[in-house]
Amino acid sequence: MRAVIPREVLGTAVTPDDGEIQLIRDGTGYAIYTDGQVLMPSRTHGSEEMMAKIACHHVGRVEQPRVLIGGLGMGYTLRAALDRLPPHAEVVCAELMEAIVEWHRGPLGPLANHPIEDPRVRVIVEDVTELIKRREQKYDAILLDVDNGPIPMTVAGNWWLYAKEGLSELFRSIGPGGMLIVWSAGEDERFLERMQRVGFRAECVRVAARTGRRKRRGRGYAHTLFIGRR
Numbered sequence: 001m002r003a004v005i006p007r008e009v010l011g012t013a014v015t016p017d018d019g020e021i022q023l024i025r026d027g028t029g030y031a032i033y034t035d036g037q038v039l040m041p042s043r044t045h046g047s048e049e050m051m052a053k054i055a056c057h058h059v060g061r062v063e064q065p066r067v068l069i070g071g072l073g074m075g076y077t078l079r080a081a082l083d084r085l086p087p088h089a090e091v092v093c094a095e096l097m098e099a100i101v102e103w104h105r106g107p108l109g110p111l112a113n114h115p116i117e118d119p120r121v122r123v124i125v126e127d128v129t130e131l132i133k134r135r136e137q138k139y140d141a142i143l144l145d146v147d148n149g150p151i152p153m154t155v156a157g158n159w160w161l162y163a164k165e166g167l168s169e170l171f172r173s174i175g176p177g178g179m180l181i182v183w184s185a186g187e188d189e190r191f192l193e194r195m196q197r198v199g200f201r202a203e204c205v206r207v208a209a210r211t212g213r214r215k216r217r218g219r220g221y222a223h224t225l226f227i228g229r230r
Helices: 046-058 076-082 098-104 128-134 156-162 164-172 189-197 212-216
Strands: 008-014 020-026 029-034 037-041 066-070 090-095 121-125 139-144 174-184 201-208 222-229
Touching (some): 008 098, 046 076, 046 139, 046 201, 046 222, 066 076, 066 128, 076 090, 090 098, 098 121, 128 156, 156 164, 164 174, 164 189, 174 189, 189 201, 189 222
Parallel strands (some): 066 090, 066 139, 090 121
Antiparallel strands (some): 008 020, 029 037, 174 222, 201 222
8 A cells, every 4th residue: 555645834935915835745746835726736847848848949059048937936947948958058047936946955956856056047036027127138038937827826916927018028038039938827818919919929839737658648738838939
């Protein structure tokens, strides 16, 4: 008989909106909860890996690509990007919650093979919206895995990223031929239209949430990637 692993709270932190996030470990792995709801589980990361695969294939001809990843999460997007980027790439990872960065220095680190320790990575503990507003540099690709997609779940202020103003700033932050990919839990036709109105050649694709054996058995479900090319 398989031993039952008890549910264990490994860490707790407060969001800017005075909500609560928790890092929890149980028999299925790790999960980050927000106000009692699962925000991201460690067992489903196929869509996060796919967004990095698409973006890195797009910038593959750039000798020294500069990539911005909004949201560290479980680290799978960052790891998938690092595995596909050249040695001289620069990856900026903006994570709002300092607690999540600290969890990567502890229990979350091994999940994606310690991606924040890669010398190509610069982790910034900051709201990615503020980084975009400063427009300090242009990127060859921007990957946003922030909150729950165009309908914020954790931080209400994330709406700015998905509004016309935020999308316009994202468009200006991407160099010619660059790409924006936005992760979402579901489809949103109006968001796709907003991407197109600010100048992106945009499409949305459904990708498997799970990887490996679970995916082949058809037991997973799908997430949405909004892909915008400049």
